[in-house]
Amino acid sequence: MGDSDEHVMSKSRRKRQRLNHASRPRQPLWRFEGQEVCSTTNNNETKGPGCCDCELLRLQCVRQLRECMDRTCLAILGHSAPRNCFNRWFMERRLVQTSCLDPLLPSFPADETSPALYRELKVQFLQYPKHLRDSSDVGKAAENLCTTICYLCDTYAPAMPLTTSHDGILGCHTTEPAHQNDVRSGPLVAISISHKDMKDLRTAVDNCKSFFSLSPRPSKMALMCSLDELYQTARDILKPFIKPLVRSVCERVAKETAELIQEACSSISSCPHSVSDDTLVPTLVDRIASESQSESSLLVIQYKDICTVISSDHLHKLSLLFHRSNMPLSEPLAAVPEYSSPSSPSLMPASSSLVSSEPTSEPAAIITPRAYDSHFLRSVWIMLIRYQILFGSDSSTGSEIPLTAEYGFHAAVPSTVFDFIVKHLGVTTECFSSPLNCYLSRFCSAFYDTDSAFGSLGSFFDFHPKFGSFEVNPPFEEQMILKMFNHILDLLGSSEQALSFIIFIPNWSGAINRKLTNGSPHMRMVATAKDSRWFRGDWLIPAFEHIYIHGNQHLIQQAASSRQYFYRATHATYVLLLQTDAAAEKWPTDETFWRQLQDSMGSPNEG
Numbered sequence: 001m002g003d004s005d006e007h008v009m010s011k012s013r014r015k016r017q018r019l020n021h022a023s024r025p026r027q028p029l030w031r032f033e034g035q036e037v038c039s040t041t042n043n044n045e046t047k048g049p050g051c052c053d054c055e056l057l058r059l060q061c062v063r064q065l066r067e068c069m070d071r072t073c074l075a076i077l078g079h080s081a082p083r084n085c086f087n088r089w090f091m092e093r094r095l096v097q098t099s100c101l102d103p104l105l106p107s108f109p110a111d112e113t114s115p116a117l118y119r120e121l122k123v124q125f126l127q128y129p130k131h132l133r134d135s136s137d138v139g140k141a142a143e144n145l146c147t148t149i150c151y152l153c154d155t156y157a158p159a160m161p162l163t164t165s166h167d168g169i170l171g172c173h174t175t176e177p178a179h180q181n182d183v184r185s186g187p188l189v190a191i192s193i194s195h196k197d198m199k200d201l202r203t204a205v206d207n208c209k210s211f212f213s214l215s216p217r218p219s220k221m222a223l224m225c226s227l228d229e230l231y232q233t234a235r236d237i238l239k240p241f242i243k244p245l246v247r248s249v250c251e252r253v254a255k256e257t258a259e260l261i262q263e264a265c266s267s268i269s270s271c272p273h274s275v276s277d278d279t280l281v282p283t284l285v286d287r288i289a290s291e292s293q294s295e296s297s298l299l300v301i302q303y304k305d306i307c308t309v310i311s312s313d314h315l316h317k318l319s320l321l322f323h324r325s326n327m328p329l330s331e332p333l334a335a336v337p338e339y340s341s342p343s344s345p346s347l348m349p350a351s352s353s354l355v356s357s358e359p360t361s362e363p364a365a366i367i368t369p370r371a372y373d374s375h376f377l378r379s380v381w382i383m384l385i386r387y388q389i390l391f392g393s394d395s396s397t398g399s400e401i402p403l404t405a406e407y408g409f410h411a412a413v414p415s416t417v418f419d420f421i422v423k424h425l426g427v428t429t430e431c432f433s434s435p436l437n438c439y440l441s442r443f444c445s446a447f448y449d450t451d452s453a454f455g456s457l458g459s460f461f462d463f464h465p466k467f468g469s470f471e472v473n474p475p476f477e478e479q480m481i482l483k484m485f486n487h488i489l490d491l492l493g494s495s496e497q498a499l500s501f502i503i504f505i506p507n508w509s510g511a512i513n514r515k516l517t518n519g520s521p522h523m524r525m526v527a528t529a530k531d532s533r534w535f536r537g538d539w540l541i542p543a544f545e546h547i548y549i550h551g552n553q554h555l556i557q558q559a560a561s562s563r564q565y566f567y568r569a570t571h572a573t574y575v576l577l578l579q580t581d582a583a584a585e586k587w588p589t590d591e592t593f594w595r596q597l598q599d600s601m602g603s604p605n606e607g
Contacts, residue, residue, distance in 0.1 A: 028415050030317050032441040050382045052303045054271050058104050061264035062389045068256050076249050078151030082124035092116035092479045101265045103449045110258035113250040121246045138223045146205055149234050156191050189248045197237045204233040298557055301381045308384035314554040321454035322376050379453040386450045410551025412437045416600040425587045426469040431460045436554045461487055467497035473504040485525040492534045500583040507572035536577045536584050539594040543572045546601035
């Protein structure tokens with residue numbers, strides 16, 4: 001077969017794959033039927049649309065916090081903060097705070113360093129090139145490692161800077177530090193690298209540079225081996241300095257971020273909290289060319305020069321949640337679709353219900369009383385910007401919409417899992433969710449002030465049920481998981497009714513297969529839960545054999561039928577079932593249950 005025949009066959013195969021993919025049934029985005037409408041109350045917070053200008057102040061503050069952490073890491077460690085490092089630090093600070101001055105911004109003493117940040121920076125510093133070498137661009141990994149080595153040597157051994165006589169292929173061998181110290185002049189940490197160590201580092205860097213400049217270029221495997229050798233040498237030499245360097249970063253971050261948060265809280269408290277001048281202008285934006293008019297479109301909701309993005313499917317979902325949460329309890333729900341399906345029409349440009357107060361019978365339109373129209377858009381914008389702030393995507397103007405934001409802590413289990421546990425365990429409520437990624441209409445979420453308009457029950461840690469069945473899929477952050485287990489065990493200990501929790505947590509590095517008591521704090525808590533009288537079973541789902549729904553599902557066009565909607569889990573998932581005796585009798589399980597649960601998590605070819 002000639003090249004032209006292969007090309008024709010390849011085009012034909014791709015066309016068949018596109019047709020097969022387009023014909024796949026869409027996964028449901030929500031399941032609200034049979035869910036009772038509950039009036040959400042919280043004694044400490046008020047329910048309402050909130051203030052857009054206050055949210056802009058929070059956005060500005062979190063931007064400054066991120067810049068502070070990156071700037072400090074660059075100045076002391078020679079590289080920016082590792083991926084997700086800020087998010088883990090931010091969530092930990094919110095969990096351990098003793099007083100709450102703001103619904104988003106954490107409050108803590110300026111001299112209180114973060115154990116999560118210390119642990120994250122220490123591990124990532126030692127494994128910094130490991131994280132990058134998995135990419136196809138090994139040269140970039142070598143450049144980053146050499147940049148860090150050059151900067152540390154130039155900063156902490158100024159008597160013998162690490163230099164070369166010419167610019168190297170890695171782009172980091174210069175007489176100037178790779179990153180200028182913009183915090184203060186001189187070393188930030190009182191350490192000194194010996195002349196012998198400096199010589200060994202220089203030799204290792206030069207050897208790596210020479211190997212990368214060989215012609216013909218060595219194989220990828222050979223390049224990675226050379227990079228490993230450089231990394232091993234640098235790790236052995238710099239290991240004694242890791243703790244003081246990381247401790248210095250934590251102390252400086254604690255001091256500067258506490259000051260920034262205090263200033264922001266002061267500005268927010270002085271904000272007039274007026275919503276009368278808010279003018280939200282929703283605009284439909286087709287960011288991806290649509291082959292079918294039935295596909296979900298992407299919408300922009302803009303306040304001043306700040307834009308948020310959401311798919312029309314998810315905006316329709318929010319309208320249903322908003323209607324259920326804000327309607328009078330005597331009003332029937334017959335007109336509101338309770339289950340999403342491919343036949344549900346999308347919110348297209350022709351729909352005027354976004355900006356008009358005229359009633360409409362269109363099922364996918366915003367079905368709200370006339371008085372709620374402006375409040376709905378304001379509530380959506382504030383809620384979207386809050387999660388955009390929390391999960392690391394920067395806000396933007398209309399010309400730069402954050403469609404590829406990082407929402408790693410916002411992932412959800414597939415709808416097939418929910419359908420299975422609803423059927424077999426009677427699950428009615430999600431304990432860690434949001435209006436954006438909830439599948440059931442009853443859910444707890446991080447922010448009652450922004451999410452209560454869409455039916456949120458508030459924080460799970462302020463939620464004290466005596467009976468019922470609950471799905472628990474917390475953000476994969478150690479302190480969050482630890483606090484979650486403590487709260488669940490307290491709830492089970494105070495109930496004699498049917499109370500059940502099915503828990504999904506990551507199994508990092510196979511820790512659950514080892515002796516749990518020697519693992520991390522949250523692994524030791526798993527051991528405590530397994531030893532409790534409420535333990536009913538567990539199951540380990542191997543890595544790459546199950547899928548999750550992306551946390552940025554609300555930013556994906558035609559989300560429910562897109563491969564971008566799912567991702568294949570690179571870690572094993574540990575599933576744990578804790579129940580009171582009454583719940584175990586009401587919802588019994590066996591090995592068949594666990595095998596079917598694993599099947600419902602999907603397979604690699606679905607991700």
